[in-house]
Amino acid sequence: MDVIFDNLDLWRQGITLTLMVFVFGGLIALVLGTIVGAMRVSPVPIARGVGTLYVTLVRNTPLTLVLFFFVFGYSALALPTLSNTMLGILAIGTYTATYVAETLRAGINTVPVGQAEAARAIGLPFGQVMTLIVLPQAFRSIVPPMMSVFIALLKNTTVLAGFSVAVLPALQMTISNSHTRPGSPMEVLLWSAAFFVAVVMLLTWLQRTLEKRWRIAR
Numbered sequence: 278m279d280v281i282f283d284n285l286d287l288w289r290q291g292i293t294l295t296l297m298v299f300v301f302g303g304l305i306a307l308v309l310g311t312i313v314g315a316m317r318v319s320p321v322p323i324a325r326g327v328g329t330l331y332v333t334l335v336r337n338t339p340l341t342l343v344l345f346f347f348v349f350g351y352s353a354l355a356l357p358t359l360s361n362t363m364l365g366i367l368a369i370g371t372y373t374a375t376y377v378a379e380t381l382r383a384g385i386n387t388v389p390v391g392q393a394e395a396a397r398a399i400g401l402p403f404g405q406v407m408t409l410i411v412l413p414q415a416f417r418s419i420v421p422p423m424m425s426v427f428i429a430l431l432k433n434t435t436v437l438a439g440f441s442v443a444v445l446p447a448l449q450m451t452i453s454n455s456h457t458r459p460g461s462p463m464e465v466l467l468w469s470a471a472f473f474v475a476v477v478m479l480l481t482w483l484q485r486t487l488e489k490r491w492r493i494a495r
Contacts, residue, residue, distance in 0.1 A: 291445040291469075292445065292472065294362065295434050295445050295472075296476075297362075297366075298365060298366050298369065298434045298437060298442070299427075299430060299431050299434055299476075301366045301370070302365075302369040302370040302373065302430060303370070303373070303427055303430055305367065305370025305371065305373075306370045306371075306372075306373035306376075306377050306426075306427075306430065307374075307377055309370065309371065309374035309377075309378075310373070310374040310375070310376070310378040310380075311377070311378075311381060311412070313328045313331055313374060313375070313377075313378035314328075314377065314379070314381035315381075315407050315412075316328030317329065317332070317378060317379075317382045318382060318385050318386075320403060328378070331375070331378075332378055332379060335371065335374075335375045336375035336376065336379070340368075340369070340372050340433055340436055341436060341439075343368050343371065343372045344364075344365065344368045344369075344436065344437070344439075346368070347364045347365070347367055347368035347371075348361055348364050348365070348368070348440050351364055361437075361442050362437075365437040365442045369430065369433055369436075369437070372433075373426065373427075373433070376426045376429070377423070377426055380419050380426055381415060381416075381419060381423075383419065383422070384414075384415035384416065384419035385411055385412070385415045387414075387415065387418045388410075388411050388415055388418075392410055392411070392414075393406050393410060393411055396409070396410045417491045420484055420487050420488050420491070421484060421488070424480055424483070424484040428477055428480055431473065431476060431477065432473065445469040445472060445473075
């Protein structure tokens with residue numbers, strides 16, 4: 278426990294930054310992924326094409342390369358300066374949005390076609406059909422796979438340690454330089470792993486709670 282109590286400030290910073298990347302990256306992924314998922318099933322061919330192109334390009338690109346583009350490629354553009362943390366959040370949100378979109382598209386396909394056709398028959402435009410009829414039912418059916426996407430996002434935050442973002446795995450080098458007891462690097466990694474296990478267990482509990490609540494709502 279000394280490796281924690283002797284470096285409380287560093288642990289607090291690492292945990293806070295990891296959760297910040299997870300929360301804000303997840304929000305970007307959820308909003309952008311919902312838009313792209315709707316585009317993937319849109320009756321407009323251009324919208325479907327743009328959604329398909331985005332998912333195909335980004336999802337098939339390794340996350341490390343996406344981060345390289347945001348962190349190093351962004352600085353070459355004439356745009357306002359952003360910190361590596363902000364660029365990392367944008368990168369991980371943009372990358373995860375493709376998985377959110379595909380998961381949501383699978384959920385949309387589980388909604389009976391007749392419901393959407395009935396909504397269009399009474400004059401509802403595509404946007405209202407999606408927001409009022411299709412998406413609420415789709416989100417109920419995709420709780421387990423969607424939670425798996427966000428668990429993967431949480432674990433992907435560790436990649437940002439290689440881009441000078443002080444998430445939990447980055448503590449290993451900092452604490453190793455300040456903590457002289459042998460074996461401290463492994464202790465840091467083990468405690469970091471314990472943190473991720475605890476958060477994943479919390480997300481799993483949230484998943485079960487949502488499934489139970491929405492199952493009753495049906």
